[in-house]
Amino acid sequence: MSTTTYREAVRTALRDVLEREPRAFLMGEDVGRYGGCYACSKGLLDEFGPARVRDTPLSEAAFVGAGIGAALGGMLPIVEIMTVNFSLLALDQIVNNAATIRHMSGGQFSIPLVIRMATGAGRQVAAQHSHSLEGWYAHVPGIRVVAPATLADARGMLWTALADPDPVVIFEHAMLYSLEGELPENAGAVDIDRAAVRRPGRDVTVIAYSASLYKALEAAGRLAADEIEAEVIDLRSLRPLDDATIMASVRKTRRAVVVDEGWRSGSLAAELSARIMEQAFYDLDAPVGRVCTEEVPIPYPKHLEDAALPQPEKIVAAVKALFGAHG
């Protein structure tokens, strides 16, 4: 065990992949000389050279499309997009090409591409750098979407994603990069399919992912003081969703609250809620609760940003609402 950070775990994963897999290379804006917008690739240019750690011009659509082309051409590209907001410039390439080519070609071509991007709010960077659009990507068949919340997943998901023959989008919440924790020296690849129960409990299932996981865990701690034992599930994979793990938990607790930093309307939380209704309706003791971001572009001032986002207090309140108010 050693103490490290999420950022360091991402960097170790990148280094590991570049060392072990000669077809892998990293490209994106400022991944080389600058060391990565979030310093995730700091030092890698010196280690692996400019052919495999490629700074790109500011042209998201072109370099994501080039990543797709390179994957078609037999490489294993890792494309970094600075934030999910910028990824909209490349959304056409991801949705219209990466996600469709296998199907449109009748299974002739797979796209073994990994796209990493930062997501999420909390840094007072306002409405064009703070959104959580994971749900949009999770909507699209033909790609996998994962959201590592822990150091082990930040360290281990990249390899598995790169070994996967289909496009995988990895969302790294910007608030997690400085997260500190322990990671075993021999930490390595992890699955990218299963949700994980991060805290067992019997009374309610709280489903979260990415940075919201920590808010859910904090809420679970507070609820425990009120004798409500929350089971906290970390989705890990946003597409496909691990229905089995989710439903097993909901069938046990009979109540669920979904925490999602995306906006409520048409959200991943909405999808989860619908699935629980479809698959576990007769096991429910209360309607599925949701804690989502308020329907507002993320505002700049701290107090408004905080108010817009899911917070532990809101999760606690949403959970308590699933229990009788009295008697």
Add this chain to the structure above:
Amino acid sequence: MTKHAEKTHLDRDHLLLLLKEMLRIRRFEERCVELYSTGKIRGFLHLYIGEEANAVGVMQALTADDAVVTTYREHGHALARGISARALMAEMYGKREGSSRGRGGSMHVFDAATRFYGGNAIVAGGIPLAVGLALADKMRGRKLLTACFLGDGAAAEGLFHESLNLAALWQLPVLFVCENNLYAMGTAIARAHSQTDLTKYAESHAIAAEAVDGMDVVAVEVAARRAAALVRETGAPYFLENRTYRFRAHSMYDPELYRSKAEVEEWKKRDPIPALEAWLASAGLLHADELARIEAAVAAEVDDAVAFSEAGEWEPIEDLAKDVMTPQRTLRREEAA
């Protein structure tokens, strides 16, 4: 001509091959119009009639291992690249014997055997794929090029400029072939572009460029061979602007409010097929019975493709979700080697 240019061998057999290739495309598509009218082919059907010299000419410059990325007006590219008329027609029928198992249709023809990476129906959407394919070849040390067909409409997209910039910046072996047929659907080039000499766009991205008569198959082949040789030698991209014209509507039928009948008739005088036939005849290289033989062979090929497609099977509905994701989850190490 530079000293690097590959000679185009204008012998009789080759010229007859060019003629036959253009006729294959022409007759194939004429049959497609009939089949569309009877409902055998559905969806969008963008015909290449009038532009055949471009696909046929450019494909002569490619090796079997080069890659091709093209647009939704790609029947000509597919046939000229070597995809069988059977597979192409079955694809338009939506049958499982189609080049994409019927999943793509007219606009999405793919073929791994000929490194044919689509039929892309997003204008300019395929251009960065070509850049990436070239990047992969370069990184893997393969002396190959990627031919990227696009239209004049695509040249107005940001992605066109981003991709050209990236190809030039990274010196990637892409042969851009801009088939300028003067209309982006119904918008004339002068109404869409501040710069109607599209080679200037390429040159501003530091890419060598030239314009060629896209109604003259020999001229296209000569230019394409020269360009391809340059790309192979330097590893740098090259930009051809093929000035051409489509004789039919944007997609099957449109009221053609955007151009005059006279203009279309004027261009038809430059139809590349009769032009080549006349030239061959005048040079004593093509006899009437020879032409009839070629036409018969082409007709037989098209008939066969239709019969093949008629006899083809529909994908079972149970397989609906097939080929969304790859069943074999872990890449085999040798796969890309």
Add this chain to the structure above:
Amino acid sequence: MPSLGADMEAGTLVEWLKKPGERVARGDIIAVVETQKGAIEIEVFEPGTIETFLAEPGQKLAVGTVMAFIRGEGERAAAPVVAPILPAPAPGSSGAPARAKPAPIVQPVPAAGAVRASPAARRRATELGIDLAKLSGSGPAGAITLADVEASAKAGRAGPREAMRQVIGAAMARSKREIPHYYLGDTIDLEPALEWLEAENLKRSVPERMLYSVLLLKAVALALNGYPEFNGFWIDDGFRPSARVHLGVAVSLRQGGLIAPAIHDADRLALPELMASLRDLVRRARSGGLRSSELSDPTITVTSLGEQGTESLFPVIYPPQVAIVGFGTVAARPWVVAGAVVARRLVSSSLAADHRVSDGHRGARFLSAVGRLLQEPQTL
């Protein structure tokens, strides 16, 4: 009282068309109810035998109020009232909007008010053959949950005593989980009250004599008039004070367990009436003859362990009430009166109150007010 329209909150019973003991079939018209839209006949949906009527003609009843018990075919006689110990506030007394429990056993044509139960509860109830309409819910907005059904099934197997234990347990656990209690204690010189009572009782025949507990109850009821924040319900994250004082009196049952039915309008009853009510209530509580409204109506509870010799107690609030007053044993102790230590009969009083509604400062004054009233028993 069935809901006969989306905007209906209450209805007035015009008449019963059947009598207790009569058998009713599905589709029979059992009663006529007057609503804002006119008189509507109430249809029976479950066949059985009418056991009791809980409402009288002329009474205005909130939607959801139980109007009658019908014993289903093959059902045992109604168990001693158990479920209502988890009380829903009586909307009539507190002005609270109608809540969905207990579920009405009769439904109007067309059926509008369905039993509020979770999907899990419904499935389990179907498996166990339990009629959800006979359960009361502990879930959100009074919905019946799986646990309620399981508890009911267990009660069916284990008998009323265990069932009551469970229900008390659930209520008290919820109370301790949700209500931030604070506790205050005081000692009251009961000598003046007891002397007055002894003199008063001398004037009365034996059956008419009063117990000192009546004085304690009346003092609490009167003191509440100045301290409304201890009288009412905590519902949906807010306090709803009650204009009327329905004093819940904790009665321990011989077979074990505890029940706290209401003496309605205790502050307005003269002491002899209060005594009569208390006797009647205790008798019926122990014989299982309480009315449902008596179980759901208390706006505050008074409990005493004086008979057990307990010096003082720290009671737990009955949700959704917000306060409970406790009294210990009455015993002669040294007390300072006018600078001299004398023996006086004293009683300890205690208050447990909901900190969401009131603070200790007000609690202390309320408790003092109870003590002060007992110094002037003739005013009670």
